[in-house]
Amino acid sequence: MENRYSRNRLYISAQEQEVIKNVPIILGGAGIGSVIAECALRLGFENITIIDGDQVEESNINRQNYTFEDITKDKIKALENRLKSINENANIKVHNCFLTEENVELFILGHKIAINALDFTSDVPLLFDKICQKNEIPVLHPYNLGWGGLVTVICPTGLSLEVLEKETNKFTELDVVEYATGYSKFWGTPHAWIDEIVDKYKKENGSLPPPQLSIASWILAGICTHLLFNIATEKEYKKFPEFYLSTILNN
Amino acid sequence: MENRYSRNRLYISAQEQEVIKNVPIILGGAGIGSVIAECALRLGFENITIIDGDQVEESNINRQNYTFEDITKDKIKALENRLKSINENANIKVHNCFLTEENVELFILGHKIAINALDFTSDVPLLFDKICQKNEIPVLHPYNLGWGGLVTVICPTGLSLEVLEKETNKFTELDVVEYATGYSKFWGTPHAWIDEIVDKYKKENGSLPPPQLSIASWILAGICTHLLFNIATEKEYKKFPEFYLSTILNN
Numbered sequence: 001m002e003n004r005y006s007r008n009r010l011y012i013s014a015q016e017q018e019v020i021k022n023v024p025i026i027l028g029g030a031g032i033g034s035v036i037a038e039c040a041l042r043l044g045f046e047n048i049t050i051i052d053g054d055q056v057e058e059s060n061i062n063r064q065n066y067t068f069e070d071i072t073k074d075k076i077k078a079l080e081n082r083l084k085s086i087n088e089n090a091n092i093k094v095h096n097c098f099l100t101e102e103n104v105e106l107f108i109l110g111h112k113i114a115i116n117a118l119d120f121t122s123d124v125p126l127l128f129d130k131i132c133q134k135n136e137i138p139v140l141h142p143y144n145l146g147w148g149g150l151v152t153v154i155c156p157t158g159l160s161l162e163v164l165e166k167e168t169n170k171f172t173e174l175d176v177v178e179y180a181t182g183y184s185k186f187w188g189t190p191h192a193w194i195d196e197i198v199d200k201y202k203k204e205n206g207s208l209p210p211p212q213l214s215i216a217s218w219i220l221a222g223i224c225t226h227l228l229f230n231i232a233t234e235k236e237y238k239k240f241p242e243f244y245l246s247t248i249l250n251n
Numbered sequence: 252m253e254n255r256y257s258r259n260r261l262y263i264s265a266q267e268q269e270v271i272k273n274v275p276i277i278l279g280g281a282g283i284g285s286v287i288a289e290c291a292l293r294l295g296f297e298n299i300t301i302i303d304g305d306q307v308e309e310s311n312i313n314r315q316n317y318t319f320e321d322i323t324k325d326k327i328k329a330l331e332n333r334l335k336s337i338n339e340n341a342n343i344k345v346h347n348c349f350l351t352e353e354n355v356e357l358f359i360l361g362h363k364i365a366i367n368a369l370d371f372t373s374d375v376p377l378l379f380d381k382i383c384q385k386n387e388i389p390v391l392h393p394y395n396l397g398w399g400g401l402v403t404v405i406c407p408t409g410l411s412l413e414v415l416e417k418e419t420n421k422f423t424e425l426d427v428v429e430y431a432t433g434y435s436k437f438w439g440t441p442h443a444w445i446d447e448i449v450d451k452y453k454k455e456n457g458s459l460p461p462p463q464l465s466i467a468s469w470i471l472a473g474i475c476t477h478l479l480f481n482i483a484t485e486k487e488y489k490k491f492p493e494f495y496l497s498t499i500l501n502n
Contacts, residue, residue: 006310010451010462011397035469042313042465059257062293067336085318146262147477200261211261214293215473215480218286219497222470226398226499229466237499246470248477248488248495 148247399498
């Protein structure tokens with residue numbers, strides 16, 4: 001095992017380290033994606049494609065992997081520099097554009113695992129999943145709930161998030177969050193704090209983007225990196241409609 | 252609320268943001284401490300003192316907050332640069348030395364919350380806790396278990412880790428880990444994977460430092476930042492002998 005990864009020993013075999021080094025991962029979105037990418041690269045995922053056409057804003061700094069100097073710069077360029085500073089030999093491919101109905105399939109093809117960290121402001125995130133399912137690529141969906149992280153994995157032969165779509169409204173991240181709290185409540189572990197936040201957020205009538213904390217970003221990066229490892233090395237993991245909800249709040 | 256923290260809204264009030272900005276935190280050790288510091292700073296903890304006399308090694312990169320260029324440099328200087336790049340106005344104080352029986356009390360005084368992220372290779376980590384207890388400073392103890400993070404908080408009026416000390420051996424991190432798995436097993440949620448790793452590690456006879464992954468580092472940073480918030484704003488949290496053990500592995 002390379003010296004860089006010597007402290008992964010006992011947890012990760014030399015063979016597994018080689019597998020994760022080579023498995024091509026695609027990351028749609030460099031918001032929460034920016035934190036996941038660093039955690040995954042450090043573990044040994046050296047083959048990462050990232051797509052985002054956004055620029056860094058001051059309000060990103062509270063939870064995304066950017067510095068004050070990065071503000072106004074292209075996210076993808078700033079993130080590429082950060083990742084290359086950690087491992088200059090890694091195969092980091094970045095595309096400074098937004099995913100569209102026209103280009104999304106071209107970008108996805110050739111990858112083995114996907115992370116859907118896109119804003120649900122268009123139909124592209126659901127199309128992203130659909131194309132991944134068709135091409136047998138599992139898709140991680142991380143959601144920042146401030147005090148905790150929610151992750152679900154859409155699988156090639158499993159259900160898609162569209163089953164949560166309500167007839168009256170366009171599908172948004174809120175549908176996933178409300179599904180998860182409803183499910184938790186039903187199974188005896190209610191998360192009242194999530195319901196409260198959802199309530200407050202709804203009262204803002206969509207006038208502001210959802211609030212998010214570094215706490216959930218960092219927890220999500222750890223969980224998503226673990227899921228990438230389990231998928232790449234063919235270990236078990238929960239699939240949608242099951243999910244992971246991690247927080248130290250217990251009500 | 253400052254624009255930098257605008258996305259903390261709904262979760263964190265303007266008053267709470269001000270409290271965490273000013274509460275002085277001391278971090279003993281810039282290993283896992285380097286990841287915690289960044290997550291905490293992004294949330295809004297702007298008053299952080301860090302002490303470590305170590306230099307960055309290539310084998311740190313798999314899980315600590317350093318770049319390839321940082322190798323051979325003083326950890327504390329590299330970390331100061333990173334934290335200042337995120338918020339140059341934050342009050343980041345670094346001390347490029349190791350804590351000793353002689354200096355540890357001087358460094359601790361004046362702080363309100365402590366993080367004990369020191370290597371258990373001397374009596375200093377337990378002395379660190381003792382001085383914090385005497386001065387009414389809660390102490391977070393994060394432990395990197397590869398696939399998951401373990402955190403316990405030593406409180407001024409509570410038990411200390413010395414209750415876990417065995418007569419035959421010097422106290423080490425392993426005692427905390429074995430206590431936590433024994434406790435989990437007793438309460439019906441066994442973590443066989445931790446027992447397995449502890450077993451493998453013991454067979455190495457201390458010839459190598461403990462293995463650690465980025466997955467646990469990132470999860471621990473999220474949990475410790477949440478605990479810092481709860482302590483600073485006087486919310487509830489579990490205290491030793493209770494603990495937080497976070498992982499997506501469920502056996």
